[in-house]
């Protein structure tokens with residue numbers, strides 16, 4: 080009896096220690112970086128292969144030729160381009176941005192040495208490897224993060240993918256988009272544009288016309304991907320746009336957790352990033368897609384920074400499938416995106432967990448769309464918006480229950496936190512219900528970070544900065560919980576850095 | 584023996600343009616427990632907040648020396664790290680911030696300031712175990728977000744638990760007894776008594792003589808209208824209970840203000 084009690088106690092203590100160690104790590108990281116500014120703002124001088132700025136059919140043909148693409152893909156691009164030319168730039172968003180000179184952008188820039196992509200990691204330019212080291216993403220497999228395979232995309236091309244062999248043994252395809260076009264054209268052709276049609280919206284159409292690279296991933300039937308897959312995007316070259324495409328297919332009964340991270344050098348002019356991400360989950364498949372977005376946000380006066388205009392959409396095509404988006408958006412001058420789920424399969428599940436931070440003059444208009452088509456489909460939306468300085472944060476979300484969606488359920492929770500009194504938070508939830516059996520729940524709150532909360536922490540010995548980062552991290556906990564461990568730590572430290580001079 | 588820990592002289596403080604503290608004089612020596620009593624709105628919490636460094640309160644006159652330091656010059660976190668602890672009358676909630684994590688960060692901030700090694704998780708847990716035994720605080724409370732959804736009494740007990748972990752030199756307890764059931768009151772008082780050392784001191788704000796049966800004060804002060812209008816030994820508390828504050832106010836109006 081006594082032994083049993085003792086054992087219980089020991090177990091209990093152990094689990095506390097475990098939980099604790101995890102937290103301790105987080106705290107140490109926060110401490111370390113709490114005093115740093117945007118530290119990814121450096122520029123690496125690489126010899127570039129770049130085409131002249133401008134956008135026309137000839138340019139598109141050059142990009143396609145550089146990638147040695149099949150005819151059908153060039154046609155697909157041109158069709159998108161022709162539609163794009165007739166489209167109007169949207170104006171419904173809750174922010175303004177200077178006119179983008181689409182003819183002034185360079186649509187293809189690649190580090191010169193390996194314009195057609197390295198065959199293996201050994202071939203990657205050492206300067207590029209150095210640059211990724213500096214970003215904390217070692218591409219060398221021995222030094223790499225345990226259990227994370229990385230595809231690194233630099234400007235317009237993928238420069239290296241780690242752990243390819245390990246993955247290939249399970250039949251998993253994880254490679255650059257260009258490589259997939261060459262090696263697995265049938266899969267690309269079958270799925271490309273099947274979730275986000277090439278003419279879906281202004282920026283998706285532009286991307287479809289000029290995309291240069293990105294990541295491709297296919298998980299075969301019944302395979303549980305043994306490691307986190309991750310794409311690390313880096314804009315290095317000046318005056319370019321980055322237009323990558325990610326296509327991820329989870330075949331029946333498979334599982335994958337996918338992460339993306341992004342950084343860019345500090346520059347005074349704005350750079351456009353217009354990506355498209357398409358996810359497809361077949362029967363009983365699950366995709367967990369996490370983003371830690373840290374593009375250069377611009378300076379204190381609002382000069383420079385990335386325009387992050389991205390279309391992300393996942394199709395839960397099969398029954399019992401699940402797609403879960405988790406995003407932590409701290410970077411970019413403007414973030415404009417709505418990672419969405421089309422819940423086609425019966426009993427399929429869509430999730431969206433988001434933390435968006437805007438400070439200085441940053442703006443974010445983000446949220447999600449959950450389209451319920453199948454029976455008993457379920458969706459969960461948890462959005463945490465944090466505004467500091469002059470930052471503006473908009474949540475825009477749509478929940479659509481189609482007639483066919485018997486027994487659909489949605490739960491939405493949108494919380495906003497304001498730090499200071501010059502920032503703003505806005506919430507635009509849209510709801511469309513065509514089936515009366517649907518159950519919808521929506522909660523929203525706006526709070527100001529309390530002076531009394533900060534004082535309480537300081538009275539216990541914590542600095543004001545630590546107090547804010549602790550309170551904000553507490554506020555975002557439900558979202559961080561969804562991130563894989565390494566990324567949760569990354570996200571917390573990003574938040575600490577982002578908010579470090581937000582308290583007076 | 585008696586080295587002063589805290590010396591408040593002629594302290595005046597404003598909040599939002601209103602003068603709340605109107606010339607407080609009070610000296611607390613090492614090893615002493617002082618109790619402050621007084622009617623609602625007389626400025627007891629204000630005094631506590633001013634000592635802790637809340638920025639909403641503006642000190643317009645007077646000085647506070649704390650263990651040889653000019654207390655009013657220090658930031659709130661510096662005061663805390665120097666050993667000033669305030670158990671709040673209304674502890675705030677920190678949603679999502681795990682209590683253990685919070686206290687480990689706080690303890691390490693204090694230790695770092697004092698040039699001590701920071702505690703790792705194991706050290707910290709050992710300390711927590713020790714303190715939870717003394718204070719009989721439910722472990723589940725500690726792993727929950729700080730004060731979030733705690734009952735009134737749980738919040739107060741959590742304050743005392745935090746105090747026990749941080750081992751302050753000067754503990755200010757602002758009505759820690761209100762909202763506590765009889766058992767909790769005894770436990771909290773017990774905890775405070777166990778922390779008592781010859782080189783620290785406590786300032787206990789309360790409305791009830793009952794608490795002072797457990798935490799026996801060396802001095803009792805009556806704060807009214809922003810001033811200490813009467814001071815005495817522990818028997819003053821009993822007298823107050825019997826006669827009410829009007830009795831002291833009457834005395835003070837007659838000009839018999841006693842100061843320590």
Ligand SMILES: Nc1ncnc2c1ncn2[C@@H]1O[C@H](COP(=O)(O)OP(=O)(O)OP(=O)(O)O)[C@@H](O)[C@H]1O
Pocket residue numbers: 598599603621622623624625626627628629630639672
């Ligand atoms: N932030 C504030 N703004 C305006 N008035 C304030 C503020 N804080 C305190 N006061 C006023 O100062 C006076 C003293 O308040 P304080 O909280 O110090 O009283 P107290 O003695 O602690 O009372 P109680 O016994 O009810 O806790 C009160 O009249 C109160 O309304």
Ligand SMILES: [Mg+2]
Pocket residue numbers: 627628629672757758
């Ligand atoms: Mg009070």
